[in-house]
Amino acid sequence: MQILLILIICLLIYFIKIRKLLLKDKQEKRWYLLLSALCILLAIVLMLELPLYVVTSFLNHTLGEITKQVIKI
């Protein structure tokens, strides 16, 4: 929760700072909002304690195992 709030505050402060420039360029504004939404979404996922680490655990079990086999030889 703490990290989500801080992220929103950071994004909001930066948005206020560059709002005039963003209003001139619609495409730029769209990208900013998209990335901000992704950022907040990821923070919510982490807040809900969903296991994002399965991605790296999977890599550790596949590519990591290859390295371990090379070391064993």
Added chain:
Amino acid sequence: MKQEQLSPFQLTCLIGNFIFTGVIISVPQILMEISKQNTWIVIMFTYVLTTTVIYIICRKPAKLEKLKSIFYFDKRPWFKNVFISVLFMYLLFIYIRDFRIFNSFIDGILLPDTPFDIIALLTTLTLIYISLTGIEVIARVTVIHFITISIVVILLPFFLLNEIQLANLLPFGGLHSGAEILKSTYIFFPWMTEAIVIVFLFVFLHPISHLKKAGIIGISCGFILLFILIFLNITVLGVAIASEATYPNIKLIQQINLTDFLDRLDLVIEVVWIPTMLCKLSLLLFTLNRLFNTFRRKDSDFDIVPLALLLSLTIRLFKNNIDAIEYSFFTWPTKGLLLELIIVTLFLMLKRGKSHKSKGNGQKIS
């Protein structure tokens, strides 16, 4: 792309810092666990391999001059897009790995009472501040800090003179030493070949004819510093301690005991090292932002803030410190090697293709 320029000396420091600063955190531990007292040979062996790769990439500067437009925002053929995508992925994985290791180190050693997420966020805000200033400022900051850490590392043997035991280097060689050195090289090589970030940095270099020289000197500086540290790890700590410690270089600098009052120099040295790591991460963030801009064909830095904040959350991609260490020790060598192989191959094909095309154009004109 903005007309920013790097001098050969700045490129040398950027490359040296890029390969040196991330490796010293915990990689020496796994190297010494595998190749024991012969680890110093691994450094020399890997140096030859890495230099060869960079030599192949950087030769024929005239061809590279024509390739400078590779990251422009105009329409590109699919082949260039594949190259940029793979490079983006590669640098993204380095950023995620180094960011996590760096924050784990601060959390574990320097600020154990501060929440991990807050450390990550504060690091990110620092990185945003540096990255927004552009490659020229990143290069200037890197030059200062890389020179400082180089001086510190070169002085380390003198600080530790009373602790060095050359007997720890023995027995030299051994029955299985050849295989052990090769295994260590398999782990170490992808870490050092991170110097292929030069395929992005060369567009800023002026004059381009100095690229090969700058790249090889940069790699040499990084390797010399690493050689000094590995040599000291073996001779001061011994293989038994160095291969068990999570952060062997911290253990090493804690051995400095010059007089009765100068026995806590480790904190001072850590303070010198932290900015070098920030320089590497800010260079990575800058590069990622530029490559992202290349995809969306927009030359602006507005998106660096949400992008960096998004990346700051990737620290949670690792369950715990052990998971992160396992990733950097075992997963990264294979993954990095594959990506590096693809990047180098694609870059050489692009270079070759460009020169053939220009040759063809030349014939048409004549």
